[in-house]
Amino acid sequence: MSEAEKREAIWIARDYSKCSGCRRCEIACSLFHEKRIWPEASRIRVFMLAPGIEFPHFCAQCEDYPCVEACPTKALSISKETGAVLVDANTCIGCGKCIEACPGNVPHMHPTENRILICDLCGGDPQCVKVCREGLWNALQVVPRRADSYKLYARTPEEIARSLAVKIFGEEGEHLL
Amino acid sequence: MICGYAGKFLEVNLSTMEIKEVRFSDEVLKDYVGGRGLAAKILWDRFGSRWETVDPLGSENLLLLLTGPLTGFFPGGRICVSGKSPQSNGVIGSTVGGEFGVELKCAGYDGIFVSGEAEKPVYLFIKDGDVEVRDASHIWGLDAKQTVAVLTRECRELLKKRFPQKGEWREPAILYIGPAGENKVRTAVVAAKWSHAAGYGGYGAVMGAKKLKAVVVKGTGPLPEVADMEAVKRLIQEVCNNAYESELWRRWGTGSGGYEVGAKSSSEPVRNWQDEWHDEKSFGVDQFENRVWVKQYWGDFGCPTTCLKLAVVRAGRFKGAITDNPDYELQAYVGTNLGIFTPEANVYMASVIDDLGLCGIQTGNVLGFAAELYQRGILTKEDLDGVELKWGDAEAFAVLAKKIAYREGVGDILAEGTYRAALKIGRLKGLDVMPYAVQVKGVGVGAHGIRSEKDYPEIYSYACSVQCGDHTSIACMPLDDSRSEHIRIFDDSGVICFFNTFGLPRALVFDFYKAVTGIELTKEEWVNTKAMKIIQLQRAMLLLGGPDLRWNPEIHDDNPPRFYEPLPSGPFKGKAVERARVDEEKRKYYELVGWDERGIPKSEVLRRLGLDDVDKALEKLR
Ligand code: SF4
Ligand code: SF4
Ligand code: SF4
Secondary structure, eight states: OOHHHHHHOEEEEEOGGGOOSOOHHHHHHHHHHHSSOOGGGOSSEEEOSSTTOOEEEOOOOOTTOHHHHHOTTOOEEEOTTTOOEEEOTTTOOOOOHHHHHSTTOOOEEOSSSSSEEOOOGGGGSOHHHHHHHHTTOOSEEEEEOOSSOGGGGOOOHHHHHHHHHHHHHGGGGGGGO | OOTTSOSOEEEEETTTTEEEEEOOOHHHHHHHOSHHHHHHHHHHHHHGGGGGGOOTTSTTSOEEEEOOTTTTTSSSOEEEEESBOTTTSSBOOEEEESSHHHHHHHTTOSEEEEESOOSSOEEEEEETTEEEEEEOTTTTTOOHHHHHHHHHHHHHHHHHHHOGGGOSOOOOEEEEOOHHHHTTOTTBOEEETTTEEEOTTOHHHHHHHTTEEEEEEEOOSOOOOOSOHHHHHHHHHHHHHHHHTOHHHHHHGGGGHHHHHHHTTOOSOBTTTTBSOOOOGGGSHHHHHHHTEEEEEEOOTTOSSOBEEEEEOOSSTTTTOEEEOOOHHHHHHTTGGGTOOSHHHHHHHHHHHHHHTBOHHHHHHHHHHHHHHHHTTSSOTTTTTTOOOOTTOHHHHHHHHHHHHTTOTTHHHHTTHHHHHHHHHHHHHTSOOGGGOOEETTEEOOSOOSSSSOSSSOTTHHHHOTTTTOTTSBOOSSTTSTTBHHHHHHHHHHTOOGGGGTTSOHHHHHHHHHHHHOOOOOHHHIIIIIHHHHHHHHHHHHHHOOSSOOOOHHHHSSOOGGGGSOOOSSTTTTOOOOHHHHHHHHHHHHHHHTBOTTSOBOHHHHHHTTOHHHHHHHGGGO
16 A cells, blocks of 8 residues: 555544434444445444443454455455455355454344445445534544554444443443443 | 335234234324324224223233334434323323334334233343243343343343344343333333333333333334435435534433523422422532533434433432433422432432333322422321421432332322322322322323413413323414424324424424325324324323223313412412413313313214214213
8 A cells, every 4th residue: 555545544433432322323324325224234333232321333444354364255355445344245155254253243244135244434435424423422533544553443342331331330330231 | 005114013912922913004094194193093993982991000901112104214213102091091192212113113013012911021022023922020120220231131142142143233122111110000101221211191000010021122124115215315414404503402401491490481390389480500400411411412213412411420429320311301300399409319319210110200290299298297207108208308209209119008009190199198188189289180290380371381281181291292272383282293193202393394394204105294284184183082082081080171171279379489479370261261272172162072073083983982971
């Protein structure tokens, strides 16, 4: 990648504690990709393992992309422009190896088709971020992709919920799960 | 098939364990839409002239959980809960926010009917087309927070085990009852998440009577096809843009009311409505914001307003209490109405109420009633099982709330709700205590008084409403006034959150309906024919009542006696509702809505609306 291309790549910074649980991001994502309001087919999914600690769960574009490595059919690739993981629906056999490889279990199966769903950064213009910022929640924000430890954000819903519960509810938080 | 609907309903009979699908004709759906309207239709078709014999807490009653065609599309997800109400003995459409309605439609159902009564505690688990009645003995008795935690964990594990290839399963949506519902307390709610409750109607008790602890649903499909997706997308954006313009409404929600409704409009219940004015700045929204709100924007599916707030008490006596907001109704009913004027004590009360699965409005109403009887020496410390029920003492009120939820001692009487408790206490004491009961036809009046005439309800609004004391459904003239229940029925039937309609032209809501369903509908047609039909059905069932109570409109289409007493303080000191004016307005309202001078729907009106069987059933009341 040349320097110029690198600067164009983006990342979606996330501040879970600001998430209102409005799920407008799921609506935007599924409308954009599936032309329907379809929460379970959204590439960004809002988890609510306990009420009040809703957060968006989606690909963090890890520095080393373990999912791409793990795919036996080479259905996953990295977009040169955006840094997103791209799924070739025709090659994907729905084996779930990428889910296993992902530290956050982020990829999930399309509800009716035999293919995996991973955030594609909407080709560089993330729809979820638009609605989240339009509503002034600002839980999501586009930033240029740099050499940061994005992989830290690839955590399982349980891990995120546990730490967020402590932040929001205090010492009692974890018991609510 | 009409667009916007999943196309089928689910009926589960818990006595026979029979599970079947129910479908309605396009004509029925066009007329009754969904939610509240359809509930009235379903209940009338099922029980009709037998209405009076149906015990709301018996196995025969139907519990209805209904979406509408707009659910999921119109920003702000809700579901409508209904059945024969154990409070009014009529039909109340009680809606609650959350993702349940969306999950249900994505699972392929527009609604669920539950009939019969299980032998032992159960919960329903629905995953798309798979419906299961599961054992709930391990969660029976659990409070709200425990119930949600256990069911979320258990059902996610179940999904993971059954569909291991899927990846992480998101939690399903849950409607549940707390201990109060299990014990058939008439002020029990059907709850979602925490603090989200379908309160009016007392349907938590109906669920409890059926031994149904919860209904859990995961739908993996898309929302149904719509008639015009481009229009739906455009209208969603318009609704959102409109909401985004009201920043303080978003930021405070109804939580600014706890101070303002008292201080400014003098219409907030204070110490069981002995006053409606206060100027307690300790109860200002800034105090809630600074002291207890840990999340200032909290909302349900698709909502641009996110008017809910998450409140946590971090330190002090009430440390660890968690609730939402509290919203205005709970700031009032488990705050000012009990003489409580600090956010921490209010959050504590709301969290106790939530955990027990009680309705904050109805329970706050009956607690205030009991406290006034204690203040007047009518109920003694002994009558209250040793509780000294002093105004402002949150811990004492919490003890009594627990007694209500478990029907212990005096709690067993108060668990019947204010009206029935007043009858019973009156008999026990040989004294008429109805003057202290601030309710209309079995339903405690919402926290918006009418004496100052500075709030939105009119002086006849509760007296004539088919949902009685329900502040979200009031009688109003002209019938197409945006506050009127004729309009509100559309929101409760399309099943949307009416907070997201504030500031929008009504026509936009009907445009939305058309974009989703393809059906043209004008406000005029809605108000004069469709809403009118639903109103008549609700009125008929309310007046038929039974088996334990029947309302006589000549007596019961009235305000609580308290509203005829002058306000004791504040800028509207001395103002009271004049009975002569109420009578006059009532006469006008009856005329407009097609009821005779005694408040009974007129024969010719019912027949014109095609409700001949309703007319026949009302014959005996004429
Ligand atoms: S749009 Fe933003 S605030 Fe709303 S659920 Fe998604 S991440 Fe949370
Ligand atoms: S978060 Fe998961 S899906 Fe995204 S790049 Fe990392 S491993 Fe792949
Ligand atoms: S960036 Fe696009 S694909 Fe990725 S989660 Fe957001 S809306 Fe979905």
